[in-house]
Amino acid sequence: MSSNFLLYGANGYTGTLIAKLAVQRGLRPILAGRNADKLEPLATSLGLEHRAFSLDNSVAVDAALGDVAVVLHCAGPFSKTSQPMVEGCLRTKTHYLDITGEVAVFEAAAAKDAEAKAAGVMLLPGVGFDVVPSDCLAAYLKAQMPLATHLALGFTAGNMSRGTATTMVEAQDKGGLVRRGGVLTPVPAAWKTRMIDFGQGAVLTTTIPWGDVSTAFYSTEIPNIEVYTAVSESAYRAMVASRYLGWLLGLPIVQNLQKRLIQSQAPGPTDAQRKEGVTRLWGEVSDSGSSKRSRLQCPEGYTLTSMTALAIVTKVLAGQGSVGFQTPSKVYGADLILEIEGVVREDIN
Template sequence: MTGRFMIYGATGYTGKLVARSAKAQGLNPLLAGRNEARLKSIAAQHGFEYQAISLDDREALDAGLAQVDTVLHIAGPFSKTSKPMVDACIRTGTHYLDITGEIDVFEACAARSAEAEKAGVMLMPGVGFDVVPSDCLAAHMKARMPDARELVLGISGLGQMSHGTAKTGVESIGKGTRVRREGRIVSARKTPMREIDFGKGLKSAIAIGWGDVSTAWHSTKIPDITVYFESNPQFEQMAKMGALTRWFLSLGFMQRALKKRIEQQPEGPTDAERAQGYSVLYGEATGPNGEVVRSLLRTPEGYTLTAMTGLEIVRRVLAGEAKPGFQTPSLVFGPDFITEFEGCARQDLNS
């Protein structure tokens, strides 16, 4: 046991925020990523050690991970970066944490649960805003309605996205809107829409293929799961896309063009925007006879919360609270874990 952890992807928007938060908390991570010049600059700001490591360099990656007990993997899109890091963590006996919201990444990690357990390694993707608050809320709804057949999660208050988050959204265009039905992940023929009261009256909401379509099932085994975002013009445009448009936008040259456009946008919200922002999550569980329970959860702004929850989970893993195999935040730390963070408050609307 080294008592240390690695932040891999420390040069992106979220990586820099997490590194800054780690310094403020008196933590001493090893910073890593591909770009040595950027790493050197960030490490110098905080007095951290750093190593430039490519995920393609198996020997260097294994050597880097051998110096730590866990890695907080922040370099997306995780559809490209998760597998080589998980491979290396299983080889080296290093616990794996990431901040993905990608359904396929969660499912790929879940499929390797037995392999990870044999290696004594915990795989916990989604330790940030994706999916700590929504996963804990899902587990809370299951506790309120143990025989629930349907789970609805709603998310309101998402602000400006980082480049990595926006690129992940671009990659998912061709997959349509994914939901879980009868325990299976499927693409909805028509994007579900409904109204949700996030605490200030009914608002239009549109279903999105969010990570909880995967993780909430692993946490609760509720067979039907749909995740909604409060509607905005961008989401409405996505919902109205036909299959042909989605196919065209998923082609390689269009994906590259869309991602290039993202690179020209601001890197992410400013500190002032993060300080003023917040999110509200809605949970709704329906039982076999149609009975319904509802709850709300208010959290700080998403990137702020990601730094808070990601680093707290690192602390707990380093303290010995890891459970080998694939895990979700609520399975290891319980549904009330999210309520331990400043600025988080949960309210049951009916009981």
């Protein structure tokens, strides 16, 4: 097997950031995606090999993965693209990583745990901002309170890429999701609110169906989990309104219009915005009588995704991993996030 990795979705916004950072760090990823015409300019500029293939063609997938050790899958929406790539990795005995934050993708990977172990393959979705920092924060807090029964996580985020925005459009009619008594439980959009201090004063946050509703349970075994994001008053009202407009927001004609509008916008944050941006996370564990809280300050989200994804790729290439379905903190520990430059953890109890 190769000592390097295949980066699928390399010509997308986040994929391109990862490809460029990989080269800066001395890695030689094979750039991959569906469209050779879009891949070739990037590959040429970076002096890298490229492979074009569709995930709909299992023969082509197997041929492309046959000589690589690790796939870093960056082509969303992952609810549509992860399954064929995971299946290809299982067939070719290739370790699978992705940058998803979609609950359904995490749960589907968890359901493949036995198959992955039989194939000697690690399935580790969520190696970016979704969900490395929050997963590590959850595991850190669990260690502080081993008998915790409730976990709440919160985050602030900056500008979105077109891919992230498209994923959100496709999920906007689905409502919210929490974990209650160990079970994933649907709730209305913007189900609960709370004021959270991420380090600069308390701000309004509301629940969203973030990936940690799935992954934090596997990492901590805490049965009750909620994830909050900072929102403006107007955004919160729009989310509440979606409870009653879900039927409309789910119509193909409405979603296609929104997606066309998204494609007319910039691919994602500019270099200057990413350099200046900061991602802040907050976490709380509690039982019937006490609680503990901590915060993280991290680089901007897409920069952070590039850094955490490559940190994990490097570990897997070095033989550091565990077969089967994994979460970042399960296989690399709660302090994994502290290996990333610019990350600061703070206890606030």
